[in-house]
Amino acid sequence: xxxxxxxxxxxxxxxxxGLGLAMRFAHAGDAVIIGSRRIERAKEAxxxxxxxxPTATVRGLENEAAVRAGDLVMITVPYxxxxxxxxxxxxxxxxxxxxxxxxxxxxxxxxxxxxxxAEGSATxxxxxxxxxxxxxxxxxxxxxxxxxxxxxxxxxxxVVVADDAEAKQTVIELAQTIDGVxxxxxxxxxxxxxxxxxxxxxxxxxxxxxxxxSIKIVGV
Ligand SMILES: NC(=O)c1ccc[n+]([C@@H]2O[C@H](COP(=O)([O-])OP(=O)(O)OC[C@H]3O[C@@H](n4cnc5c(N)ncnc54)[C@H](OP(=O)(O)O)[C@@H]3O)[C@@H](O)[C@H]2O)c1
Numbered sequence: 271x272x273x274x275x276x277x278x279x280x281x282x283x284x285x286x287x288g289l290g291l292a293m294r295f296a297h298a299g300d301a302v303i304i305g306s307r308r309i310e311r312a313k314e315a316x317x318x319x320x321x322x323x324p325t326a327t328v329r330g331l332e333n334e335a336a337v338r339a340g341d342l343v344m345i346t347v348p349y350x351x352x353x354x355x356x357x358x359x360x361x362x363x364x365x366x367x368x369x370x371x372x373x374x375x376x377x378x379x380x381x382x383x384x385x386x387x388a389e390g391s392a393t394x395x396x397x398x399x400x401x402x403x404x405x406x407x408x409x410x411x412x413x414x415x416x417x418x419x420x421x422x423x424x425x426x427x428x429v430v431v432a433d434d435a436e437a438k439q440t441v442i443e444l445a446q447t448i449d450g451v452x453x454x455x456x457x458x459x460x461x462x463x464x465x466x467x468x469x470x471x472x473x474x475x476x477x478x479x480x481x482x483x484s485i486k487i488v489g490v
Contacts, residue, residue: 276301276341276342277301277302277303277339277340277341277342277447278292278295278300278301278302278303278340278341278342278343278444279301279302279303279305279336279337279339279340279342279344280292280302280303280305280336280344280346280356280381281305281333281337281343281345281346281347281355281359282305282306282307282333282342282345282347282348283302283304283305283306283311283312283315283317283336283344283346284304284311284314284317285346285347285348285369285414286379286414286415286417286418286432287305287409287412287414288304288315288344288346288445289315289318289319289414289417289418289424290412290414290416290417291346291371291409291412291416291417292304292315292319292328293322293323293326293332293417293418293420293463294417294420294424294447295444295447295448295472296319296325296326296327296328296434297323297325297326297430297449298447298448299447300327300339300444300447301327301328301341302319302326302328302329302352303317303328303329303330303336303339303340304319304328304329304330304375305330305331305332305333305334305335305336305337305351306330306331306332306336307332307333308331308332308373309330309331309332310334311330312330312331312484313330314330314334315330315361316329316330318326318419322418322420323420324341325473325482326420330360332357333355333358333359333446334359334362335360335405337362337366337435339470341365341366341367341368341474342366342367342368342369342440342444343363343366343367343368343403343439344368344369344371344409345369345370345371345372345396346368346371346372347372349372349373349374349385349387349392350371350427352370352372352392352395352396352406353395353399354439355398356399356400357438360399360400363400363403364402365402365403365404366403366404366405367404367406367437367440367441368396368400368404368405368406369405369406369407369408369409369441369444370393370396370405370406370407370408370462371408371409371410371411372390372392372393372396372410372466373392373466373470374386374387374391374392375408375473376443378418380469381486382473382474382477383423383470384467387463390460390462391407391459391460391462391466392407392410392462392465393405393407393431393459393461393462393466394407394459394460394462397433397459403431403434404434404436404437405436405457406430406431406432406434406440406441406461407430407431407456407461407465407466408429408430408431408445408453409428409440409445410429410430410462410465410469411417411426411427411428411429411465411469411472411478411484412424412426412428412448412451412484413472413482413483413484416454416484417448420438422449423449424448424449424450424451424484425450425484425486426450426451426484426485426486427451427452427453427454427484427485427486427487428442428445428451428452428453428454428477429434429454429456429465429468429485430442430445430453430454430455430457431456431457431458431460431461431462432454432458432459433458434435434450435461439455442454442455449473452486454476454487454490468485472480472484472485
């Protein structure tokens with residue numbers, strides 16, 4: 271799959287994280303497909319991307335059609351919706367590479383907390399639910415606010431975890447199409463819980479500093 275011919279489909283791409291990533295990938299030259307439970311929302315999101323990235327190759331479809339049309343599939347729904355969504359889309363996803371950005375967290379009484387996941391992490395849950403697909407965890411620590419600010423570089427590393435070396439390399443290279451981002455090999459899928467939990471820490475830091483913090487790994 272060469273870059274100029276691939277398309278990236280977003281399940282739940284109408285939220286800030288999906289929109290921000292789609293804007294960046296479209297800016298870098300990939301075709302993007304915004305998926306939604308409602309076609310009108312998908313089309314509206316595609317229009318928003320074109321406003322920010324006039325050169326974008328973008329369309330909006332219902333989630334299932336988006337997944338079928340995409341070469342790579344991104345999951346950008348809230349953790350609470352991931353299980354049911356993947357259950358419905360399992361056949362459409364088949365054996366594709368699936369990139370999970372989902373962070374299991376909850377906001378309660380002003381506090382931001384990690385949710386414990388029986389499978390270990392949201393990404394491992396996705397792999398357990400999609401046995402034919404190759405699931406890769408990535409982009410958990412990128413703030414949607416920074417992603418949508420397309421004219422400016424994103425000052426962050428992206429830790430990529432996967433059990434399949436080739437799929438992991440594809441996603442490291444995809445991450446590096448975002449201006450300012452370095453992709454870091456974070457090892458196997460079992461490390462996703464560590465990466466997902468860093469986002470909970472970053473959100474708590476953001477609360478204290480009124481910031482949009484991110485991470486950089488030093489020494490590599
Ligand atoms: N926001 C960030 O800065 C950030 C940073 C790092 C990681 N993440 C992770 O990225 C994911 C997306 O974040 P977000 O802030 O963009 O989320 P969001 O706005 O809450 O949700 C994204 C989209 O998911 C769909 N959705 C919502 N509830 C759903 C459900 N129960 N079942 C199926 N689809 C549902 C909606 O699309 P439709 O109604 O159009 O179907 C919604 O627009 C989350 O898992 C989050 O943890 C976010």
